[in-house]
Amino acid sequence: MKINKILLLMIAVFVLVGCNDQPKQAQATKVVKASELAKVTKTGGDMLDKVIKSGKLNCGVVLDFPPMGYFDKDNKPAGFDVDYCHDLAKVLGVEANVLNLTWGDRIPSLVSGKTDVVIGSTSDTLQRAKSVGFSYPYFVFKFQVISKSDKNINSFDDLKGVKVGAALGTTYETEYLAYAEKKGWGKENYTAFKSENDAYLGLHQGKVDALISTNTNIATKLQTEEFKDFVAGPFVPNYDDVVGLIAKRSETAWISYLNLFLIHQIRDGGMNKAYNKHFGSDAPQSLIKSLRDNK
Numbered sequence: 582m583k584i585n586k587i588l589l590l591m592i593a594v595f596v597l598v599g600c601n602d603q604p605k606q607a608q609a610t611k612v613v614k615a616s617e618l619a620k621v622t623k624t625g626g627d628m629l630d631k632v633i634k635s636g637k638l639n640c641g642v643v644l645d646f647p648p649m650g651y652f653d654k655d656n657k658p659a660g661f662d663v664d665y666c667h668d669l670a671k672v673l674g675v676e677a678n679v680l681n682l683t684w685g686d687r688i689p690s691l692v693s694g695k696t697d698v699v700i701g702s703t704s705d706t707l708q709r710a711k712s713v714g715f716s717y718p719y720f721v722f723k724f725q726v727i728s729k730s731d732k733n734i735n736s737f738d739d740l741k742g743v744k745v746g747a748a749l750g751t752t753y754e755t756e757y758l759a760y761a762e763k764k765g766w767g768k769e770n771y772t773a774f775k776s777e778n779d780a781y782l783g784l785h786q787g788k789v790d791a792l793i794s795t796n797t798n799i800a801t802k803l804q805t806e807e808f809k810d811f812v813a814g815p816f817v818p819n820y821d822d823v824v825g826l827i828a829k830r831s832e833t834a835w836i837s838y839l840n841l842f843l844i845h846q847i848r849d850g851g852m853n854k855a856y857n858k859h860f861g862s863d864a865p866q867s868l869i870k871s872l873r874d875n876k
Contacts, residue, residue, distance in 0.1 A: 628835035640666035641696035645778040648859040704752035722822040726814030728791040746789035
């Protein structure tokens with residue numbers, strides 16, 4: 582028993598000496614890593630606190646993209662995305678400050694600190710995720726063609742040789758150009774427009790014969806007198822446009838909160854209320870299922 586106790590004591594002393602006798606370089610490395618961790622903890626994931634303390638949520642929305650975002654008859658921001666801004670601000674207990682963005686403004690507005698979150702129908706591409714952080718999906722679009730009824734565009738391949746346009750920086754622009762390249766059409770007949778409004782104006786003025794947009798925006802435009810002679814055409818083949826909220830990539834706690842907010846929008850009826858308001862019906866179960874499947 583005595584021998585065992587002595588051996589145990591010797592082992593304990595050896596371990597203690599060994600622990601305290603680590604190379605200084607290794608100890609220094611540990612200190613650096615700890616300081617880096619402290620820095621990350623201090624600077625990352627604090628947007629939630631900043632928004633609550635400021636009493637204001639700076640929420641970016643693309644306001645020429647009805648029914649997701651637009652200006653109403655009183656020139657006030659309205660739409661599905663705008664309602665989500667107000668719903669988010671409400672649960673945070675702050676005021677919503679809705680900021681009008683173009684498609685190209687969305688990521689720069691976050692990087693510059695102009696916006697705290699962008700609810701702007703942003704496709705969750707892997708390329709964009711290198712620059713910003715994405716929430717869970719909150720909507721799913723189809724990309725579609727709109728053209729005058731006499732153009733007889735019945736399939737996507739009918740766009741060959743047709744003057745086609747889309748809004749610059751959109752995923753539907755990317756998808757069309759990829760399809761055109763695959764088919765060997767080239768870019769000679771393609772026109773990029775600065776904004777969604779400019780794209781539809783260009784279509785109406787005859788600068789292009791067909792436009793690539795979303796099924797929701799096209800449906801809205803076809804209800805207006807301006808586009809009574811236009812029709813919705815084929816969808817971009819084999820593509821669902823899954824979109825999420827975006828925030829600074831480093832704001833992990835903030836993004837976690839946004840994810841939970843989106844879960845509650847479905848669970849508590851906020852999404853269905855907004856969908857009814859802007860689309861005139863309950864949110865389809867296929868959409869709800871797609872959102873859950875794409876998380």
